[in-house]
Amino acid sequence: MAPSTDNTISAPVWLGLDVGTxxxxCVATDHTGTTVASGSHPLRSVREGRRHEQDPDKWWSALIAACSQTMEGVGARPVRGLALCATSGTILLADDRLEPLTPGLMYDDARAEDEARRAVEAGEELWGRLGYRPQASWALPKLLWLLEHHAAADTGRLLHQADYLTSLLAGRRTAADSSHALKTGYDLDNERWPEDVLAALHVPEAVLPEVVRPGTPIGEVGPEAAELTGIPVGTPIIAGMTDGCASVLGSGTLTVGSWNSVLGTTLVLKGVTDLRVRDPLGVVYSHRAPGGNWLPGGASSVGAGVLSELFAGADLDRLTTLAAERPQSTVVTYPLVSKGERFPFVAAEAHRFTLGEPADDVDAYAAVLRGVAFVERLCFDYLDLLGAPTDGTVTTTGGGARNRYWTRLRATVLDRPISVPRDADPAAGMALLARSHESSLAEAARDLVRDAEVVEPDPAARDVLTEGYLTLVEALHGRGWLPDELATHARKRSAR
Structure with a gap:
């Protein structure tokens, strides 16, 4: 927690809440985007094969704890609004009293393979128009799975992780935002649920929530939640966005052609375009930005989460220091956190593997860092193949962005500078969105004070890392996971 220096200060703050894995x-920021106070509380998951669940009650108790810590630091400052982001595609069924009837099926839970195929077939025309199609980890297939496998389905109502929590804050059911509803099949073009597709999938209309655009007021903090969290009664609740979109706002990625790479448990890449990016494979999908542009991107199944599994109990700072003293090599681990890849290609059977023989734990650690960097480059190659503008700034946020050695490795692999904002995260993006409802996102962003470190590539390591990247591309292609067109495009861009 970072308390304010004077609890008598009357300048207002806005709250941003980020519900991660x-x-x-929770952060409280002032009109410049400076963090006045913050708080956090851990969550735990249950993983079993392709299943990934969390207890929705734990989301609420963790939110209460994080907000209570933050409000201690806010003191007497007025709170003008709050917005909340959560993991994309995470859902549950709850009753009319907001009591959970099912576990929370998390963003990368991929048990609903059969249901995903049904959803693709039922909405073929819709997905073709929208430029993406549901995957097993998306909310719509998981909703079908819940409706088929839970006896409570007859009385349950769909809640995304975000609107479950905003409903508890308000003390009544609130609308979902269209950002979180995208993976449930919401039609962003017509701004409605696709009734014909959902009827064909036997989804009862009563199961679905009302949907509004991000930045729309959806309620006020109620008396019970105020007592638990310390947030004043009547504080406006503003419809938020998914965590990936929130990171775009929090990082200051607001101009067309700019991209933000979130390196947390998994790798999430999102950028800003003036036109929707249409993807025949359906792995890149575009959210609507509050200002009218589009936020295309995708979420990979690789990321820093694999480090806690492969190097449990290890001193990662030590490994980083020792890795930085060694030259780069082509030894690389394809670092899937769980089985199956989602972006920049879809391969349910994809699994972790290592190319080359690490000499020791330092080499093994560096191979994982390279693997994440190589997949990040492959994501940019795919976006370029789709015609998305990628020539703007690249920022990075998330826990992995705090590792400067890793960031320079990534900058070298991408062959471009990477900007690391010193005080930007999804929660800060939601605080900005909460403030924007009083004016506009552009006006809210105008007052922000940005402080970032720019990390440059290492020219001496460029060639060996390019060789390692192409080695991984060939391996992914040879296993039948990477499409021919993307493999060819990656080779061509590397030769330029």
């Missing part, structure tokens, strides 16, 4: 975080 491993914790709930």
């Amino acid at each position: 491993q914790s709930v975080r």
Whole structure:
């Protein structure tokens, strides 16, 4: 917690809440985007094969703890609004009293393979028009799975992780935002649920929530939640966005052609375009930005989460220091956190593997860092193949962004500078969105004070890392996971 220096200060703050995989975080920021106070509380998951669940009651208790810590630091400052982001595609069924009837099926839970195929077939025309199609980890297939496998389905109502929590804050059911509803099949073009597709999938209309655009007021903090969290009664609740979109706002990625790479448990890449990016494979999908542009991107199944599994109990700072003293090599681990890849290609059978023989734990650690960097480059190659503008700034946020050695490795692999904002995260993005409802996102962003470190590539390591990247591309292609067109495009861009 970072308390304010004077509890008598009357300048207002806005709250941003980020419900991630491993914790709930709350920040209070002033009109410049400076963090006045913050708090967090951990979360725990249950993983079993392709299943990934969390207890929705734990989301709420963690949110209460994080907000209570933050409000201690806010003191007497007035709170003008709050917005909340959560993991994309995470859902549950709850009753009319907001009591959970099912576990929370998390963003990368991929048990609903059969249901995904049904959803693709039922909405073929819709997905073709929208430029993406549901995957097993998306909310719509998981909703079908819940409706088929839970006796409570007859009385249950769909809640995304975000609107479950905003409903508890308000003390009544609130609308879902269209950002979280995208993976449930919401039609962003017509701004409605696709009734014909959902009827064909036997989804009862009563199961679905009302949907509004991000930045729309959806309620006020109620008396019970105020007592638990310390947030004043009547504080406006503003419809938020998914955590990936929130990171775009929090990082200051607001101009067309700019991209933000979130390196947390998994790797999430999102950028800003003036036109929707249409993807025949359906792995890139575009959210609507509050200002009218589009936020295309995708979420990979690789990321820093694999480090806690492969190097449990190890001193990662030590490994980083020792890795930085060694030259780069082509030894690389394809670092899937769980089985199956989602972006920049879809391969349910994809699994972790290592190319080359690490000499020791330092080499093994560096191979994982390279693997994440190589997949990040492959994501940019795919976006370029789709015609998305990628020539703007690249920022990075998330826990992995705090590792400067890793960031320079990534900058070298991408062959471009990477900007690391010193005080930007999804929660900060939601605080900005909460403020924007009083004016506009552009006006709210105008007052922000940005402080970032720019990390440059290492020219001496460029060639060996390019060789390692192409080695991984060939391996992914040879296993039948990477499409021919993307493999060819990656080779061509590397030769330029």
